[in-house]
Amino acid sequence: MKLSLFENGEFPTCPIHFNMARHTIGHSVDATKTALEVISHPGKVAENWTYAALQQAILTTAGGLQNMGIGKSDRVALFMGNSSYFPILFFATNAIGAIPVPLSTMLTDKELSDILTNLSPKLVCTDKPITWHTGAQLTGAAIKALRDSAPAEFADTLADDPAYIVYTSGTGGTPKAVVHAQRAAWARRMMWRDWYGLQSNDRVMHAGAFNWTYTLGAGLTDPWANGATSLIYTGEKSRGVWAELAAQHHPTLFAAAPGVYRQILSSDHDLSGKFVSLRHAISAGEKLPDSVMQGWNTRIAKPIYEALGMSEISTYISHGPNVTPRTGTAGLPQKGRKVAVLDANQHPVPIGEPGFLAVHRSDPGLFKNYLHHPAPTDEWFVTGDRVSMDTDGYITHLGRADDILNAGGYRVSSQEIAQTLLTLAGITDCAVLDLLVKQDTSVITAFYTGDQLSEIILKTHCQNTLAAYKCPRQFIHLDTLPRSENGKLLRAKLVQKYGWKDQHDNA
Numbered sequence: 001m002k003l004s005l006f007e008n009g010e011f012p013t014c015p016i017h018f019n020m021a022r023h024t025i026g027h028s029v030d031a032t033k034t035a036l037e038v039i040s041h042p043g044k045v046a047e048n049w050t051y052a053a054l055q056q057a058i059l060t061t062a063g064g065l066q067n068m069g070i071g072k073s074d075r076v077a078l079f080m081g082n083s084s085y086f087p088i089l090f091f092a093t094n095a096i097g098a099i100p101v102p103l104s105t106m107l108t109d110k111e112l113s114d115i116l117t118n119l120s121p122k123l124v125c126t127d128k129p130i131t132w133h134t135g136a137q138l139t140g141a142a143i144k145a146l147r148d149s150a151p152a153e154f155a156d157t158l159a160d161d162p163a164y165i166v167y168t169s170g171t172g173g174t175p176k177a178v179v180h181a182q183r184a185a186w187a188r189r190m191m192w193r194d195w196y197g198l199q200s201n202d203r204v205m206h207a208g209a210f211n212w213t214y215t216l217g218a219g220l221t222d223p224w225a226n227g228a229t230s231l232i233y234t235g236e237k238s239r240g241v242w243a244e245l246a247a248q249h250h251p252t253l254f255a256a257a258p259g260v261y262r263q264i265l266s267s268d269h270d271l272s273g274k275f276v277s278l279r280h281a282i283s284a285g286e287k288l289p290d291s292v293m294q295g296w297n298t299r300i301a302k303p304i305y306e307a308l309g310m311s312e313i314s315t316y317i318s319h320g321p322n323v324t325p326r327t328g329t330a331g332l333p334q335k336g337r338k339v340a341v342l343d344a345n346q347h348p349v350p351i352g353e354p355g356f357l358a359v360h361r362s363d364p365g366l367f368k369n370y371l372h373h374p375a376p377t378d379e380w381f382v383t384g385d386r387v388s389m390d391t392d393g394y395i396t397h398l399g400r401a402d403d404i405l406n407a408g409g410y411r412v413s414s415q416e417i418a419q420t421l422l423t424l425a426g427i428t429d430c431a432v433l434d435l436l437v438k439q440d441t442s443v444i445t446a447f448y449t450g451d452q453l454s455e456i457i458l459k460t461h462c463q464n465t466l467a468a469y470k471c472p473r474q475f476i477h478l479d480t481l482p483r484s485e486n487g488k489l490l491r492a493k494l495v496q497k498y499g500w501k502d503q504h505d506n507a
Helices: 020-025 051-067 085-095 109-119 140-148 183-187 189-196 213-225 241-249 258-265 290-299 414-422 455-463 491-498
Strands: 005-007 034-041 044-050 075-079 099-102 123-126 137-139 162-168 176-181 203-206 229-233 253-256 280-283 304-310 314-318 338-342 355-360 380-389 395-400 404-407 410-413 427-438 441-450 474-477
Touching: 020 051, 020 085, 020 183, 020 213, 034 051, 034 213, 034 241, 044 051, 051 085, 051 140, 075 085, 075 109, 085 099, 085 140, 085 162, 085 213, 109 176, 137 140, 162 183, 176 183, 183 189, 189 213, 189 304, 189 314, 203 213, 203 241, 213 229, 213 253, 229 241, 241 253, 241 258, 253 258, 258 280, 258 290, 304 380, 338 380, 404 427, 410 414, 414 427, 414 441, 414 455, 427 491, 441 491, 455 474
Parallel strands: 034 229, 075 099, 075 123, 099 162, 123 137, 203 229, 203 253, 253 280, 280 304, 441 474
Antiparallel strands: 005 338, 034 044, 162 176, 304 314, 338 355, 355 380, 380 395, 404 410, 427 441
């Protein structure tokens, strides 16, 4: 009996002494080559950074941070918008062995306060002062002035030293601080071949903002570490803008979340001649609907390669130009990965049987630990994704085993949203689902019992407490929620009754 255990070859060992920033922008590359184009609107490059200028800005900013007393292992929160200051500060912080922590600017004051209390950063870099925060802050002109300092040297960090922290929604409703090691940047090289097909002459356009971790990895870290050029758009994101950007700025790779591909296809513009420079596109964050993939293939005729990942390891299972596509699957584990499908006792299940996707602790891209928690010692990191594996190692995704939802590529805890609504007077019970409301379109939906409240009251309460992407798009009042005898929510009954049904099913 063959078991669902797949080890896809070996990957070169990360050097013992390793610094993520040095790996990304400190390697040998033509100093005059463009590393970054910041595009303000189609046809307009607002900033053009050569590799020499980028490295200089990062190392002088690092020197300025050192002059402020920031040193190895100090945590620096980056609460900043969509500008080039963000990646420069991120890599400057990492360069000296300190720990950058990207934070979404969509966080509410309460969410931000909870995170800063948990994080205890030595410094917060922000676009504008956080009036209620009593810790050290750096804003506006003071951030730019860091570049007037003498350049710092790259810190002599070890591969397992902490490099950066990202916050992700936890199943209990409390965001988790995921601590990544310096080696995480080395491990990303596995994606270059088996997802991106990344080359040094590529022009990589990422549809996300600078401060999104998907952009930080796929849009900046990987292109720069490979000597390629990154293209980041900071203007208004209307339906037709991506096609115009592609036509004007000639990307060879395009990276986005599924919602962006859906937006592009919803445009009435002729798309046939807009993406001619592309070799292919990549997608991550959530499952790309089959109808979007089909529409893209028909109108653009360039492949989209999907990848499966999470905050604790980034993307590690994918399709790519070097992977034979298999319809209905999430792809293959990338070369160098060791994954398994486990049962509840963490034993591999037979091929073809459903179980929990797990990554071996030896994977260099796997996170170190959660902040304030010891490093795990068990053999496998179990992801919470329910999957099956076929005889060739291809993974079919069967859903999440926990309550994590996808909202436009962001991972959101349904429990966090439900707990927020339960603080509203009159609500007695609540459940939150990602509900399909029409073909290929799902929205976060809150079902609640108790007093029937106006949508304005419900939305306002959520908006005052939660980031915009976490707020439910619709609210449904019920007399009772369907639950089993032991109190477990019967989600399937809610989906069956209130979810969208194909018109043929209704005939």
